[in-house]
Amino acid sequence: MTNSIPNIKLFKKNILAACFLGPMGIASLTAQQKSPNIILILVDDMGFSDLGCYGSEIHTPNIDKLANGGVKFSHFYNNSRCCPTRASLLTGVAAAKAGVGTMSNMIDTDKHDHGVAYPGYRGFLNNHCMTIAEVLKPAGYATLMSGKWHVGSYEKSGWPLQRGFEKYYGCLDGAMRYFYPVKPRGIHFMNEPDTLLKSTTNQPYYTTDAFTDYAIRFIEEEKKGADRPFFLYLAYNAPHWPIQAHEEDIDKYRDTYKIGWDKLREQRYKKQIELGLIDPKWKLSPRSEKVPAWDSLNIKKQKEMALRMAVYAAMIDRVDQNIGKLTSALKKMGIDDNTLIMFLSDNGACAEGGILGRGPIESIKDRNLSEDISIGEAWANASNTPFRLFKSYTQEGGAATPF
Numbered sequence: 001m002t003n004s005i006p007n008i009k010l011f012k013k014n015i016l017a018a019c020f021l022g023p024m025g026i027a028s029l030t031a032q033q034k035s036p037n038i039i040l041i042l043v044d045d046m047g048f049s050d051l052g053c054y055g056s057e058i059h060t061p062n063i064d065k066l067a068n069g070g071v072k073f074s075h076f077y078n079n080s081r082c083c084p085t086r087a088s089l090l091t092g093v094a095a096a097k098a099g100v101g102t103m104s105n106m107i108d109t110d111k112h113d114h115g116v117a118y119p120g121y122r123g124f125l126n127n128h129c130m131t132i133a134e135v136l137k138p139a140g141y142a143t144l145m146s147g148k149w150h151v152g153s154y155e156k157s158g159w160p161l162q163r164g165f166e167k168y169y170g171c172l173d174g175a176m177r178y179f180y181p182v183k184p185r186g187i188h189f190m191n192e193p194d195t196l197l198k199s200t201t202n203q204p205y206y207t208t209d210a211f212t213d214y215a216i217r218f219i220e221e222e223k224k225g226a227d228r229p230f231f232l233y234l235a236y237n238a239p240h241w242p243i244q245a246h247e248e249d250i251d252k253y254r255d256t257y258k259i260g261w262d263k264l265r266e267q268r269y270k271k272q273i274e275l276g277l278i279d280p281k282w283k284l285s286p287r288s289e290k291v292p293a294w295d296s297l298n299i300k301k302q303k304e305m306a307l308r309m310a311v312y313a314a315m316i317d318r319v320d321q322n323i324g325k326l327t328s329a330l331k332k333m334g335i336d337d338n339t340l341i342m343f344l345s346d347n348g349a350c351a352e353g354g355i356l357g358r359g360p361i362e363s364i365k366d367r368n369l370s371e372d373i374s375i376g377e378a379w380a381n382a383s384n385t386p387f388r389l390f391k392s393y394t395q396e397g398g399a400a401t402p403f
Contacts, residue, residue, distance in 0.1 A: 007035070030219060030257075035141070035229040037339040039112055039326075042089065044148060044174075044240040044321060045391055046402075047349030047383025054270040054402045055385060057264075058258060058313045062324035066341055076403035078347050080394050084345040085122075086151050086235070091129040098129045105154035106173045108184040113154075124152025125163060135163030136227050136231045136292055142166060143224045146215040146314075147235030150174045161191055167232070169194075169214035171207070178244040179368045180205045193204075203246060208238050209336070212322035212395040216329045223333055230341075234326070238339030239315040241350065242359065244367060249314035250307075257309040260294025261382040262287065267384040279387060285388040285397075288381040290355050298352075300344065301356070307358050309379045311367070344403040349383030351376065351390040369396055 026290070049055040053067040079085040083104040084095030090097045097323065103112045105123035114122035125131065133143035145165045152158040153172035160168040169189050178277040180197075185193045187210075199205040200213035215234050222230050257264065269284045287293070297305065324341075330336040350375055359373025360366035367373060375383075380390045382396075388394035 001369050003305070005288040021028055030066050034338070037230050037335060038136075038141075039232045039234060039339060039341045040089070041087070041323065041341065041343045042147070042235045043316075043345045044235075044237050045347060045350040046239055046316065046345040047380065047385070048387060048396070048402060049272065049385040049401045050239075050270045050349070050383050051402050053275070054277060055275065056316075057253065057267070058316050058320075060316065060320040062320050062327060063343060066323075066327075070341075073403040076344065076398045076401050078345065078401045079396040081392050082240075082346050083150055085370070086149075088311055088359060089346075090131045090133075090151065090233075091125065091130050092132070097121075099124055099126035100151050104150055104152045105246040106184055107153040110154045110289060121154075124154065124158040131164045133160075133231065133233070135164075136334060137164050137166065140228055142226065142228045142230040144168075144213045144218040144222070144230055144356075145233040145235070146170050146218065147233070148176075148237045149176055149235070154190065154258050159188075159191060167218045169218075170211060170235070171237065174237065174240070176207065177242055177369070178237070179204055181207060190331040195299060197335075206246065206318075208236055208318050208322055211236060218328070219318065219361060220333070223335075236322075237321055238319050241309045241353065241372055242370045243308065243315060243373050243375060244370070245314035247364065249317050250310050252317065253310035253313045254307070257312065260297075260302065260305075261291070261378050262294045264382045265385045268382070272362050272386065284386045288351075288388070289376055291378040291381055302362055305356060305378070308375045309382075311348065311361070311380065312375050312383075316398060342403070345401045347391040348387070348393075348396075348398045348400065350374065351380040 015345055051063055052060040053072060076078060079088055080161060087095040087098040087100035095101055099122045101120040116123040126292040145160050145166045145168045147170040148169060149160055149172045156162060159172060164337050171181060171185060171187055174183050181187050187197060197205045201209050211234065215232055221228060223230060243352050244308045265284060272278045272322040298359050330339055353376050355377045357374045357376030359370045382398035384390060387400055389395040391398050
């Protein structure tokens with residue numbers, strides 16, 4: 001929040017205690033001095049260059065402020081896919097060691113459970129690892145989560161409240177709709193389905209807004225109650241498909257992407273060099289092999305594709321607005337200077353849905369009810385500038401994350 005990380009010496013001691021001494025070790029340290037609050041913010045399927053501080057034209061002033069006032073990594077890696085990244089992030093061990101070597105089971109199916117013969121691929125967090133919430137809770141931390149779980153939901157024993165979190169609001173699975181999330185990709189509050197979905201703002205219900213507002217609510221409840229240091233895991237589903245956003249946010253970008261992916265990649269690449277983020281000796285990777293040149297598309301197709309990217313950009317813009325809301329709330333509560341905030345993406349931009357994306361984009365109603373509308377490979381290639389390939393690949397385009 002400021003130009004120095006709060007209580008960094010104490011934080012390092014606590015993390016070391018958690019790793020080597022266990023919960024009792026960290027508890028003995030936290031008893032001596034109040035520990036910093038910890039907020040871990042994870043976004044979903046966002047490319048390396050999609051933030052302003054990483055080369056983007058997308059308006060992300062709040063995230064940029066955190067990066068410029070703290071530490072910004074240029075070489076930080078994820079596990080190239082949603083579930084394995086989350087498994088490692090929550091447990092600190094290799095994804096397969098935690099039981100989520102690939103996709104996780106959903107609330108209505110265990111099809112990703114490959115059986116006892118393949119313990120690394122059961123599709124849920126096993127009992128041979130501890131989540132960070134299970135470590136911090138007995139050490140005196142309030143453990144709060146809002147957002148996407150996606151590390152196993154077929155059995156209730158694997159849900160957030162059963163894995164160390166005291167409060168939870170969000171979707172147990174992935175790829176939920178933003179305005180109208182429904183079963184099996186619906187919303188849960190604590191251990192129960194939330195079917196009412198009341199908006200937390202003066203606009204229609206939207207997951208990014210709701211996840212933030214419940215996170216702030218949880219913090220405020222803790223401050224009014226036991227007032228312990230807290231660990232908040234805020235896991236947005238944005239900008240994962242289906243791409244859906246508030247129209248006012250889309251309006252900001254309706255003309256932005258008419259330049260096309262070829263010029264956008266060059267524009268972002270140039271800015272990344274100016275920011276000192278990448279070595280000028282690095283050449284911009286070639287356009288993805290199957291992607292056509294922008295100028296080869298007819299005007300109608302260009303208009304459609306520009307709108308797809310505008311919706312995607314609006315989703316990231318909305319995340320940034322909500323992070324601004326969160327940091328303002330911390331400041332209002334007087335705890336911003338003792339809160340460590342970390343931000344990252346679970347993998348690179350997603351090329352699923354074909355070269356030019358899938359699903360209806362022009363009709364607002366159809367777009368916002370879609371289950372799988374996407375930006376496609378062409379724009380994902382631009383999102384991952386200057387790298388090649390995408391989510392699910394271990395090349396930089398899949399594994400490099402802004403952190």
